[in-house]
Amino acid sequence: MTELRTAGTNVDPFTREIIANGLRAAAEEMFYAFGKAARSPVIYETLDYASAITTPEGELVAQANGVPGFLGVLDYATRDLVSSRGVEKGDIFMANVPYRGGTHLNDVTLIMPVFHEDEALFMLVNKGHWSEVGGMRMGSWSPDATEIYQEGTQFPNVRIGRDDRIDEEIVRIIEANSRTPEMTLGDMEAQVASMRVARNRILRLIDRYGSEAVRASVESSILAGEMKARELLRALPHGSFEIEDFIDDDGINEEPIRVRARLTVTDDEFLVDFTGSSRSVRGSINSPYPATVSSVRTVFVAASDPHTEPNGGFFRPVKVVAPEGSIFNPVRPAPTSTYWESMSYAGDLVWHILAELIPDKLSAGHFLTVGATIVGGVDDRPGRGKPFAIVEPQPGGWGASFDRDGESALVCSGDGETYLASAEVIERTLPIRVERLELNTRDGPSFGKYRGGFGIVKDYRILCSEASFSASFGRSRFTAWGAGGGGRGTPNYFVVSGSVNMRGRRIGGLTLRRGDVVSIRTGSGGAWGPAQERPRPLIERDLQWGYIDAETAEKWGSH
Secondary structure (H helix, E strand, O other): OOEEEEEOEEEOOHHHHHHHHHHHHHHHHHHHHHHHHHHHHHHHOOOOOOEEEEOOOEEEEEEEEOOOHHHHHHHHHHHHOOOOOOOOOEEEEOOOOOHOOOOOOEEEEEEEEEEEEEEEEEEEEEEOOOOOOOOOOOOOOOOOOOOOHHOOOOOEEEEEEOOEEEHHHHHHHHHHOOHHHHHHHHHHHHHHHHOOOHHHHHHHHHHHHHHHHHHHHHHHHHHHHHHHHHHHOOOOEEEEEEEEEEEEEOOOOOOEEEEEEEEEEOOEEEEEEEEOOOOOOOOOOOHHHHHHHHHHHHHHHHOOOOOOOOOOOOOEEEEOOOOOEOOOOOOOOOOOOOOOHHHHHHHHHHHHHHOOOOOOOOOOOOOOOOEEEEEEEOOOOOOOOOOEEEEOOEOOOOOOOOOOOOOOEEEOHHOOOOOOOOHHHHHHHOOEEEEEEEEEEOOOOOOOOOOOOOOOOEEEEEEOOOOEEEEOOOOOOOOOOOEHHHHHHHHOOEEEEEOOOOOEEEEEEEEEEEEOOEEOOOOOOOOOOHHHHHOOOHHHHHHHHHOOOOOHHHHHHHO
16 A cells, blocks of 8 residues: 655545545535525526636635636636735635736635634635626626726725625625625625535545645645546657638627637647737637636546546646737737637637547537627516526537537536526526527538537517617627538527617627517537538438438438
């Protein structure tokens, strides 16, 4: 039996594994406690949040399943805090400034140290999408923002709690800057409560095994993570590969935005260099550097071992270069409120390179966008009278694999564990009726030996006298890419009918009236292989199931 000697403590492998699993369990309990106590549907229904445990220096120790785009920035948020502030026992900090540790202002990170006696052993990090943090539009994020000051209230590593008590002066500031203060403060309180749950679990673990054994276990797990990543790297295709793509637009101008990546894989490094991509743009699609790194990490996990339990060691070989001031590394005051439109491309460029190199691991391109929508206003139905906001990601079609059709109606890669809010919850709590939710077969399939999965059609009817609608959909002009000779997917977009009639991909604060209908339509994923090679039984099955019509079935091979 091999023993690890750290800080004068001998820890056997069985104890180390028990401690490592105990820390992961604490992170997961923090995750579930937040979801069960939160006030906003985007948290308790959609699960738009993530939680993790780091070392006092900010190296990832354990995480719970959550939004992948969030998980990859939590260690950055912690490092940004500890590099700028002193941390004491009983402190609670709040952060949402995107450039060094975040995503956009709605995604608020709370950080709490775990002290044993007078020594900080861990940092608890919990990031959730608050439905409202002020700003120029209901719901705070908006495609027409041109500087961060329009996007909401900024919390630059603010100490919101001392001696384990929330500062009521900070609460008053938050309350005054949110259109839905009950939901916002309720979510904050749920975050704090969930972190206290995790802290108690960790302290019990320390009481049982001792701080030195716990520290030794952490060091061992991080080292094992790094060794595993380097072993997996050796199995990936080696070399340097380059790719270029285009983002539809920035929400302000119609001009497509060029993005480039160079991937270099060696035995020791998984290096992604975004040099040559566009400078940061006027619209709010800029991806903060931590979000860019997070997107690359997601693809690294998918390409190497999607079942791994990652920690800071596992990501040590992953290196990301994004020039300062670029779309993948913006600086103040660049807006980032719809950052996902470029963040998703950071990972997708790498995914595109690897898909045909390791087809047993990765599919053709998927619909990619978060497809986020906000419907908000005042519920003026009899007996109501309160502000409301529903914030949702929308699912769509995933790309085909080399041996099967793509999956339908799944959220994008960057949104991972999130769900579509149920129609029942929306209709019970909000002045909205969900009149349709079905697969989007009307825009047709992607043509290939194996077709991509289908997106959705989802219709909201407005039941209050006035509401505000914001949305941001990428891959509308430049649809999901095919692989192995397969065709591209179909576009993501929305249609509004009633007092306003329009089709679009990005909109900020559109005024809707009672009876108006917003129809969300997400696209299909890319196909794999030449269309003329599609097995006839699969065409007949799709015809029988109503996925395609007879005309499409007859001409499939000509695409």
